[in-house]
Amino acid sequence: xxxxxALRKKASALTVLVTATAIALTPFSAARAQAKGPPxxxxxxTEQLLREYTRPILRVAGLEKQNIQMVIINDxxxxxxxxxxxxxxxNWGAILQSETPNQIIGVLAHETGHLAGGHLSKxxxxxxxxxxxxxxxxxxxxxxxxxxxxxxxxxxxxxxxAIAAPQEVIRRSLLSYQRQQEENADRAGVxxxxxxxQSPKGMYETFKRFTSESLFAARGADPYLQSHPMPxxxxxxxxxxxxxxxxxxxxxxxxxxxxxxxxxxxxSAFMERPETVYRRYPQTNxxxxxxxxxxxxxxxxxxxxxxxxxxxxxxxxxxxxxxxxEVRGQALLESGKxxxxxxxxxxxxxxxxxxxxxxxxxxxxxxxxxxKAYTDEAVRILRAAVAREPEAALGYTQLAMAxxxxxxxxxxxxxxxxxxxxxxxxxxxxxxxxxxxxxFAVGTPGWVKADDIVxxxxxxx
Ligand SMILES: [Zn+2]
Numbered sequence: 001x002x003x004x005x006a007l008r009k010k011a012s013a014l015t016v017l018v019t020a021t022a023i024a025l026t027p028f029s030a031a032r033a034q035a036k037g038p039p040x041x042x043x044x045x046t047e048q049l050l051r052e053y054t055r056p057i058l059r060v061a062g063l064e065k066q067n068i069q070m071v072i073i074n075d076x077x078x079x080x081x082x083x084x085x086x087x088x089x090x091n092w093g094a095i096l097q098s099e100t101p102n103q104i105i106g107v108l109a110h111e112t113g114h115l116a117g118g119h120l121s122k123x124x125x126x127x128x129x130x131x132x133x134x135x136x137x138x139x140x141x142x143x144x145x146x147x148x149x150x151x152x153x154x155x156x157x158x159x160x161x162a163i164a165a166p167q168e169v170i171r172r173s174l175l176s177y178q179r180q181q182e183e184n185a186d187r188a189g190v191x192x193x194x195x196x197x198q199s200p201k202g203m204y205e206t207f208k209r210f211t212s213e214s215l216f217a218a219r220g221a222d223p224y225l226q227s228h229p230m231p232x233x234x235x236x237x238x239x240x241x242x243x244x245x246x247x248x249x250x251x252x253x254x255x256x257x258x259x260x261x262x263x264x265x266x267x268s269a270f271m272e273r274p275e276t277v278y279r280r281y282p283q284t285n286x287x288x289x290x291x292x293x294x295x296x297x298x299x300x301x302x303x304x305x306x307x308x309x310x311x312x313x314x315x316x317x318x319x320x321x322x323x324x325x326e327v328r329g330q331a332l333l334e335s336g337k338x339x340x341x342x343x344x345x346x347x348x349x350x351x352x353x354x355x356x357x358x359x360x361x362x363x364x365x366x367x368x369x370x371x372k373a374y375t376d377e378a379v380r381i382l383r384a385a386v387a388r389e390p391e392a393a394l395g396y397t398q399l400a401m402a403x404x405x406x407x408x409x410x411x412x413x414x415x416x417x418x419x420x421x422x423x424x425x426x427x428x429x430x431x432x433x434x435x436x437x438x439x440f441a442v443g444t445p446g447w448v449k450a451d452d453i454v455x456x457x458x459x460x461x
Pocket of ligand 1: 111
């Protein structure tokens with residue numbers, strides 16, 4: 001915040017940018033700071049694991065070329081769904097509640113069954129063109145209007161339909177499947193698991209749990225249960241054909257189980273209350289995931305020095321784990337020690353093969369030092385990061401600050417406009433883009449991008 005105020009003094013041109021704090025696609029650390037958090041969470045470690053879980057399944061389903069994205073929803077209940085042909089959505093609650101990789105992989109295989117089976121309504125197909133956060137806004141109820149005002153980007157029809165229909169109808173038409181589609185997705189999922197030599201037991205275990213839950217909880221049941229009807233006969237049928245799989249008794253690879261447990265520990269630490277974290281991971285638990293959860297929880301709740309000591313101990317165990325350096329950098333950055341955050345974030349970026357979300361943190365640290373010597377490097381890193389992660393508003397926000405520091409107000413306005421556009425704040429995006437157009441020469445690439453935003457078209461990357 002002090003950084004933002006300093007910047008505002010330097011360049012009143014950026015006032016609009018720096019006062020807008022909502023971030024549509026937000027890292028875990030920023031999510032917990034907001035009472036009513038953002039709809040989508042971003043975290044390299046979690047997304048990487050989910051991609052590894054889904055990639056082989058998508059391949060055998062013939063969908064590997066579709067470039068299907070994994071999206072983590074900021075919701076502690078159990079849910080996973082496909083709302084269009086481009087994305088698989090997973091609540092963090094579903095990851096946390098899955099005790100083994102195989103359990104969540106089973107659910108993802110079932111969802112892939114819906115995708116491969118073409119169980120997509122007309123509305124869903126129209127949604128494929130929309131930005132992730134607009135879809136989420138519609139699904140979670142925030143925003144039939146946001147979607148409707150998106151304008152000329154392929155969502156217009158879906159947006160209009162959304163406005164005409166009550167929220168509950170939209171949700172049902174988007175998320176509910178028919179009984180027959182469920183059974184087909186089960187069969188397809190089991191087939192994909194067999195083709196990738198994985199057990200269907202986790203899928204069965206998860207669905208079985210929901211069947212028993214549905215006996216007690218007609219209302220207020222997990223959203224997954226509401227959208228995927230799970231009568232006892234369906235689960236009985238699943239058990240019958242799943243248990244004949246030659247891989248029924250195959251166990252998860254211990255190394256994968258460890259990574260799964262690390263991600264669950266991280267999710268718990270960031271998203272749950274400290275009492276809950278310490279109940280799940282008491283001091284007596286000396287496992288790496290428990291130590292990871294406690295280290296993160298310690299940094300989040302204010303004891304930086306102890307947190308750093310705990311993180312350093314983790315690094316001793318796994319010196320090539322990029323996410324330990326990432327959390328070290330993040331803890332320093334959020335404690336106002338931007339300069340000290342640079343070294344661990346550089347290391348995290350290098351070890352993660354330059355993961356764009358980590359590079360955005362590094363860019364934020366470079367900009368946060370107030371040292372102009374870092375500005376050009378920050379611009380270079382952030383530009384590369386937003387090119388690969390064009391939906392992360394955070395990257396554009398930091399890029400705008402870096403340009404502001406250079407005195408390049410045309411690029412700063414354009415980046416701020418892009419950030420606002422990605423947050424769904426079209427009014428601010430248009431205002432900033434209009435001003436950016438006056439600062440660029442007509443017809444230059446910057447001018448064209450700004451013009452796209454003024455016309456409320458998706459920005460070109
Ligand atoms: Zn289903």
